């Protein structure tokens with residue numbers, strides 16, 4: 001099958017990708033939208049006229065960042081809502097505050113390589129819970145809002161880190177394996193990529209297009225547990241370039257109804273059979289439809305639904 005190409009590339013920026021697109025009247029939620037690549041993602045979408053909600057853990061710093069986004073985009077419709085995606089009660093509370101349609105959900109919040117094995121109140125490994133399960137529950141909770149928007153999008157921010165580990169179905173929470181912070185990150189990001197496959201399969205009929213992406217290597221607070229970004233400088237991206245693929249998946253007319261794919265550098269990624277030294281491409285296990293269905297079923301069970 002031919003890979004999807006868009007005319008944009010590795011160096012494209014979020015503002016270039018959204019040029020000429022009018023998002024007036026569209027409502028967007030960006031989790032973790034008040035730092036790192038979340039900020040230029042929000043600025044680009046707000047500049048195109050969208051109404052943005054930054055769903056964040058720290059409301060005070062969220063409000064400060066929202067003011068900057070309003071200044072940089074010239075759009076006053078930037079709001080802040082409290083959301084901790086690792087806490088089911090917080091997700092439930094956030095969902096109670098959301099009324100009406102939702103056009104674009106950007107599952108962007110994430111944590112990488114927590115040094116010690118940590119569990120949520122439900123006994124879920126923290127990176128799996130934050131990067132994947134919390135966003136899974138959030139998307140389920142917003143499904144009717146996304147459906148009522150008509151032609152909605154979900155953007156699932158994965159990572160080239162998925163190349164470090166498939167989802168280990170027999171030991172999701174490191175109850176048996178020795179905990180490795182990067183393998184745990186890898187597993188969680190494989191789960192995020194599989195979510196796009198499973199959700200698109202189930203929700204395309206509701207007009208919801210779901211795709212996943214790797215933003216690239218961008219120096220942000222994400223690398224605080226790993227001593228900073230190790231990628232050679234020439235392969236790094238600016239936050240504006242890092243946000244480009246998220247913004248593309250959220251808005252590109254080419255992707256209307258075209259989901260279940262994994263993108264990087266603004267184009268669909270090629271499948272790799274072995275982890276390349278430059279960590280490009282997508283592993284077959286992260287887009288496998290059977291694994292995607294299995295993960296969906298397991299996740300529904302974990303939620304007790």
Ligand SMILES: NC(=O)c1ccc[n+]([C@@H]2O[C@H](COP(=O)([O-])OP(=O)(O)OC[C@H]3O[C@@H](n4cnc5c(N)ncnc54)[C@H](O)[C@@H]3O)[C@@H](O)[C@H]2O)c1
Nearest residue numbers: 032035036037084085086108109110159217218220221222
């Ligand atoms: N920066 C990179 O090189 C890179 C590479 C691949 C993937 N990513 C992914 O991009 C996304 C954004 O990362 P970033 O680089 O901007 O880093 P970042 O640390 O600046 O942003 C992550 C955001 O997620 C939020 N967050 C973490 N745990 C949360 C929780 N429990 N509830 C709500 N919010 C929470 C943080 O507060 C922060 O605002 C992440 O999903 C990350 O895994 C980044």
